Amino acid sequence: MLTVVDDCIRERLGLVADTSLSGLRVARELDRIIKGRGKPKMIVSDNGSEFTSNAILQWTDRTKVEWHYIAPGKPIQNAFIESFNGRLRDEFLHETLFSSLTHAPCSISAFKLAQRLQSCFITPIFRKRRLCPILSAAF
Numbered sequence: 001m002l003t004v005v006d007d008c009i010r011e012r013l014g015l016v017a018d019t020s021l022s023g024l025r026v027a028r029e030l031d032r033i034i035k036g037r038g039k040p041k042m043i044v045s046d047n048g049s050e051f052t053s054n055a056i057l058q059w060t061d062r063t064k065v066e067w068h069y070i071a072p073g074k075p076i077q078n079a080f081i082e083s084f085n086g087r088l089r090d091e092f093l094h095e096t097l098f099s100s101l102t103h104a105p106c107s108i109s110a111f112k113l114a115q116r117l118q119s120c121f122i123t124p125i126f127r128k129r130r131l132c133p134i135l136s137a138a139f
Contacts (some may be wrong), residue, residue, distance in 0.1 A: 001015070001016065001018075002014065002015070002018075002021050002025075002026060002029060003015055003081060003084060003085055004030070004082055005080060006040075013033050014032075014086065015088075015108055015111075017104040017105065017108055018101070021050050022050060022053065022055065023049075023050050023051070023052075023053025023054065023055030023059075024053075024055045026051065026055070027056060028057050028058040029079070030043070030059065031063075032062075033115055037064060039063065039064075042066040042067070043065055043068070044068045044077075044078055045067070045069060045070070045077065045078070046070055046072075047069050047070070051067075052069070053071070088111075092107075092108075
C-alpha cells in the first residue's frame, strides 16, 4: 500500500493498494497528486526499492522536485506518515477482510471518506495556504 501525506497540514493525499507497486506506478500517482495539488518543494521517503528506482530518479529530474531519503532504520525521521500507517493498519487493514484485490479500492474509498469527515476541522483556506509543501511517501 502506498500512502502519500502532506506533512504541513497533515492531509492524506494518496492511498493506493496493489499486490506490488513499481517506481513507475509511484511516479504516476505522484503526477496525479501534483496535477490536483501543485508541486511540492520536497518528498521524503524511506529507501524502499519503489522509491530508489530509476523511474523515480528520472521523475525527480523531470519534475525538479527534491527527494530526501530518511536514514535506513530511522522511521522516526518520517514520523507522521509512520504514525498514519500504524493507524491505517490498526483501524483499517486489521479490521477489513478483502474478498479480492478489486474489493480493496471500494473499501479504501470508504476509509478515505471516514478520514475526511474526521478532519473537517481543517478549513479550505488553511489547505490552500500550504506554507511548507513537503510530502511524505511510504510503502
